[in-house]
Amino acid sequence: MWVYEKKLQYPVKVSSCNPQLAKFLVEQYGGADGELAAALRYLNQRYTIPDKVVGLLNDIGTEEFAHLEMIAAMIYKLTKDATPDQLKQAGLADHYVNHGEALFYSNAAEVPFTATYIQAKGDPIADLYEDIAAEEKARATYQWIIDMSDDVDLNDSLRFLREREIVHSQRFREAVEILKEERDRKKVF
Amino acid sequence: MAKNQVYTKSYHPYHSPDDPCPDPGEKHYSTPPHLYMGFQPEKLPQFSPKEALQKGTLWPALYDPYEKNQKLKG
Numbered sequence: 408m409w410v411y412e413k414k415l416q417y418p419v420k421v422s423s424c425n426p427q428l429a430k431f432l433v434e435q436y437g438g439a440d441g442e443l444a445a446a447l448r449y450l451n452q453r454y455t456i457p458d459k460v461v462g463l464l465n466d467i468g469t470e471e472f473a474h475l476e477m478i479a480a481m482i483y484k485l486t487k488d489a490t491p492d493q494l495k496q497a498g499l500a501d502h503y504v505n506h507g508e509a510l511f512y513s514n515a516a517e518v519p520f521t522a523t524y525i526q527a528k529g530d531p532i533a534d535l536y537e538d539i540a541a542e543e544k545a546r547a548t549y550q551w552i553i554d555m556s557d558d559v560d561l562n563d564s565l566r567f568l569r570e571r572e573i574v575h576s577q578r579f580r581e582a583v584e585i586l587k588e589e590r591d592r593k594k595v596f
Numbered sequence: 597m598a599k600n601q602v603y604t605k606s607y608h609p610y611h612s613p614d615d616p617c618p619d620p621g622e623k624h625y626s627t628p629p630h631l632y633m634g635f636q637p638e639k640l641p642q643f644s645p646k647e648a649l650q651k652g653t654l655w656p657a658l659y660d661p662y663e664k665n666q667k668l669k670g
Contacts, residue, residue, distance in 0.1 A: 546626070547626070549662070553662060554664055554665050556664075566661060567651070569662055570652030570659065570660065571653075573628045573658055574652070577630035577633060577636065577658060580634075581635055584634070584635055
């Protein structure tokens with residue numbers, strides 16, 4: 408069960424009318440290394456991982472939904488006042504034809520989200536290594552979006568999200584260390 | 597590590613005299629501080645709560661502000 412706080416994890420401000428940025432940001436909304444994929448991946452892995460790291464997956468998976476909500480707010484702000492013509496200019500014509508002004512879980516190339524983006528192998532080390540890779544890929548995606556964006560306020564929020572990927576990666580790496588440390592310990596079953 | 601240090605590495609890919617575009621020189625890539633940390637040591641310095649909320653981390657040792665086109669500039 409979750410308790411919802413009716414505010415964003417970090418303020419989202421958009422200073423330029425540039426719907427094209429929304430097209431890029433969708434990658435982090437419904438893309439392979441996006442926030443939706445991250446949240447679903449971690450929360451699902453909780454059930455088949457040693458007790459010691461269940462809480463970590465729970466906390467990070469939950470935070471990913473807070474990030475998803477920030478991305479949604481950015482996309483919404485960038486597109487809500489755009490005319491169909493402006494959306495066309497921004498490369499969002501295909502999106503508009505299918506979804507109107509609605510947001511949708513797809514990547515920047517309009518490929519719809521799929522569960523094949525995530526994995527649950529049931530092997531704690533394999534799963535945590537995937538999680539570490541996912542955090543690094545999301546960090547890189549934020550870098551490339553920042554590179555493409557001239558919006559100072561938007562980049563400020565994106566920089567916050569990128570920093571969170573670093574912290575998450577660090578915690579997943581520590582989780583691997585926690586599970587590895589048993590090596591020299593005699594374990595009697 | 598120094599404050600505000602940019603965590604990047606660089607390399608220079610081969611550029612052929614026959615390549616049509618000018619040589620952009622060094623390529624840079626991010627190597628954020630967590631890659632070197634292992635288990636986070638205890639009692640590291642912390643940002644103030646307000647600063648931490650703004651930066652996205654409580655720990656200066658994990659802070660890596662990415663600049664636009666850092667990849668190109670290094």
